[in-house]
Amino acid sequence: MTGTEYSLGHDDPEVRRLLLQGRLYAEHTDRALRLAGIAPGMRVLDVGCGPGDVSLAAARVVGPTGSVTGVDATPGILDVAERRAAEHDLPNVEFRSENIAELSADRPYDAVAGRLILMHLPDPATTVEHLAGLVRTGGVVTFQEFELTASRTAPPMPLIDRIGDLTRQSFRALGVSTEMGTSLHRVFRRAGLADPRMNLSGPLGAATAPELTEFVADLWRTVLPIAQRLGLDVDGLTDPDAIPERMRAEAGPDTVVVLPPLISAWSTVRGTSLRA
Ligand SMILES: C[S@@+](CC[C@H](N)C(=O)[O-])C[C@H]1O[C@@H](n2cnc3c(N)ncnc32)[C@H](O)[C@@H]1O
Incomplete structure (x- = not known):
């Protein structure tokens, strides 16, 4: 999901998926930013901002005396982010x-933040080191990444287990990390930062809840063509639209689905090059 894989607008399935994901993880993202020390008046850089969830959350935290710059390599997605900033009346955020x-x-x-971006990069430590060089001494570096190996249902649901396995296999084949959350500690240290503090948080609930069944269906809509290209066995799973109904049929009334948790890490920057 780098570069040009988005077409424009809220209606694009990948953008829709990111927006639903953003809603499900909003409170976790907001808390992670505050834990990391993002505070009123700060100037924050959000890298790989996509449709802008982290930028908008940070803009609320820093308030009118602060500002946020969201950066993404995909121009189309920035149109979505800009529209959302206007809809939410947040003039203190800009996108580039x-x-x-x-x-x-x-x-x-004062701070650099990013969510679900390092998992896509070939050398996250070098990227974090570079980005930390854009932050003042005493400022904050914070990232939030999925731990895709930690999603589960209780009790197990064969449908979800299979989708989870195929998703992880597809991501790994594309070079996307499935354990970026727990890897953050290593990445921060290799980037020359102090041992980060860390937090784990994420949505879970009844496996029949509409937003959770839709999340799984949306994820599978994105992953299915990749799994097919890779020649993985997707027999019986070629209709993502059927996933919510199949989940409702398979889940018991008390079956719980644990979506991939977001792990956040944050460190304070010690002095170097650009630093004031
Ligand atoms: C999975 S999305 C996450 C978006 C957003 N941070 C969120 O949490 O909803 C990853 C984003 O990183 C962007 N991206 C990937 N590689 C990038 C790069 N080298 N420079 C800038 N943006 C990049 C993609 O265009 C995409 O919008």
Whole structure:
């Protein structure tokens, strides 16, 4: 999901998936930003901002005396982010189309944040080291990433187990990390940052709840063509629209689905190059 895989608008299935995901994880993201020390008046950089969930959440936290810059390599997705900032009446956030690897700053930021971005990058530690160089001494570096191996249902649901397995296999084949959450500790240290503090949080609930069945169906809509291209066995799973009904049929009244938790990590920046 880098570069140009989005077409424009809220109606694009991948954008829709990101927006539903954003709603489900909103409170977890907001709490993670506050835990990391994002506070009123700060100047924050959100890297790989996509449709802008983290940027908008950060803009609310920093308030009118602070500002947020969201950066993404996919211009189409930034149109969605800009529309949402206007809808939510948040004039203190701006979006820029740029590659993270080439980002520079005229003056240091107070914080750099990112969600579900490092999992897609080939060398996250080098990226984090580069981004930490854009933050002032005493500022904050914080990332939130999925631990895809930690999603489950209780009791087990064969349908969800299979979709989970195929999703993890597809991600790994594409070079997308399925354990980026727990890898954050290593990534921060390799980036030259202090041992990060960490937190784990995520949505869970009845396996029949509409937003959870839709989340699984949306995820499968994205992954199915990839799994097919990879030649994985998707027999009996070629209709993502049928997933919510199949989940309702398979789940008992007390079956709980645990969506992939978000693990956040944060460190305070010690002095270096750009630093004030
Ligand atoms: C899975 S989405 C996450 C979006 C958002 N952070 C969120 O949590 O909803 C990953 C985003 O990173 C962007 N991205 C990936 N590689 C990038 C790069 N090298 N430079 C800038 N953006 C990048 C993609 O365009 C995509 O919008």
